[in-house]
Amino acid sequence: QVQLVQSGAEVKKPGASVKVSCKASGYTFSNYYMHWVRQAPGQGLEWMGIINTSGGTTTYAQKFQGRVTMTRDTSTSTVYMELSSLRSEDTAVYYCARAQGVYWGQGTLVTVSS
Amino acid sequence: DIQMTQSPSSLSASVGDRVTITCRASQSISSYLNWFQQKPGKAPKLLISAASSLQSGVPSRFSGSGSGTDFSLTISNLQAEDFATYYCQQTYNTPFTFGPGTKVDIK
Numbered sequence: 001q002v003q004l005v006q007s008g009a010e011v012k013k014p015g016a017s018v019k020v021s022c023k024a025s026g027y028t029f030s031n032y033y034m035h036w037v038r039q040a041p042g043q044g045l046e047w048m049g050i051i052n053t054s055g056g057t058t059t060y061a062q063k064f065q066g067r068v069t070m071t072r073d074t075s076t077s078t079v080y081m082e083l084s085s086l087r088s089e090d091t092a093v094y095y096c097a098r099a100q101g102v103y104w105g106q107g108t109l110v111t112v113s114s
Numbered sequence: 115d116i117q118m119t120q121s122p123s124s125l126s127a128s129v130g131d132r133v134t135i136t137c138r139a140s141q142s143i144s145s146y147l148n149w150f151q152q153k154p155g156k157a158p159k160l161l162i163s164a165a166s167s168l169q170s171g172v173p174s175r176f177s178g179s180g181s182g183t184d185f186s187l188t189i190s191n192l193q194a195e196d197f198a199t200y201y202c203q204q205t206y207n208t209p210f211t212f213g214p215g216t217k218v219d220i221k
Contacts, residue, residue: 028207035210037158045150045158045212047199061209062115101148101203102169104157 002026004105012112014060017084018109028114029077036081036113037094038068038106039107046092050099051079064089116140120213126221127173131192135216137185137202146206149178149187153198161200162187192218211213 003093007021022034036048049060051070058070068081093107117140127133137147145165147212150158160169162178165185189196197220202213 024126037212044215047210047212050208050210059208063209083173091126097157100163100205101150101158101160107157 002098004098004103006094006096006105006108008088011113012086014062014085014087014112014114016040016112017082018086018110019080019108020094022077022079022081022105024077024098024099029072030074034070034072034079035097035099035101036068037095037097038091039095040089043092048081048094053079058073070091082108086110090114115164115209116143116207116211118202118204118211118213120216121200122202122216123214124217126219127192128221129192129194133189133192133218135187135200135218137180137187137213138186139183139185139204139206142182143204143206145181146183146204147175147178148178148203150201150203150206151196151198152201158201189218 003025005023012018023084030053035050037048051058053072058106060068067084072079093109093111095107096105118168119138121161126156128146147165151161153156161172162175166178177188199215
């Protein structure tokens with residue numbers, strides 16, 4: 001069965017970076033793009049970007065351009081999302097989601113606090 | 115970027131009610147519209163894709179319609195497990211923006 005398993009919760013200081021992983025199993029990894037979506041506490045869903053797991057090309061939301069990097073490792077069927085220059089407003093649950101949105105990771109809470 | 119709006123932002127309903135949520139895009143998105151259901155502390159669940167295509171395993175009381183800029187999600191015969199927040203999302207152009215959500219709670 002398809003599973004997306006994300007790395008555990010993180011606490012970071014303002015200005016630091018965080019790297020969240022999402023390990024896929026149960027399907028051919030490179031056949032499906034992967035999205036990253038985040039949700040701040042009590043807020044709605046925010047689309048961050050997408051990675052082509054086959055070729056590695058990425059498209060990011062303008063809001064995150066220059067701060068986000070999405071990569072993949074086809075040998076381990078894992079995608080990564082790194083967000084830099086963290087600020088308190090980046091406190092959120094970060095989700096990976098396989099295109100076309102049927103399968104989601106369990107979410108990773110990233111807390112940014114001094 | 116394509117902006118998505120939803121109405122209402124929240125509603126109160128009773129079990130057995132028929133509920134309709136609307137979603138509007140700031141420009142035509144053809145039928146590139148998803149509907150998600152989210153319960154507290156859980157990842158979103160895809161209910162409907164391509165505006166009206168019900169996902170496998172989703173009860174038939176959920177239905178979607180619309181194309182272009184105006185869309186709707188209808189839940190007929192609302193059940194207790196349907197109390198949740200619902201989001202639309204356009205997948206016509208990146209960024210694949212979500213609507214702000216509609217919270218459905220118990221009257």
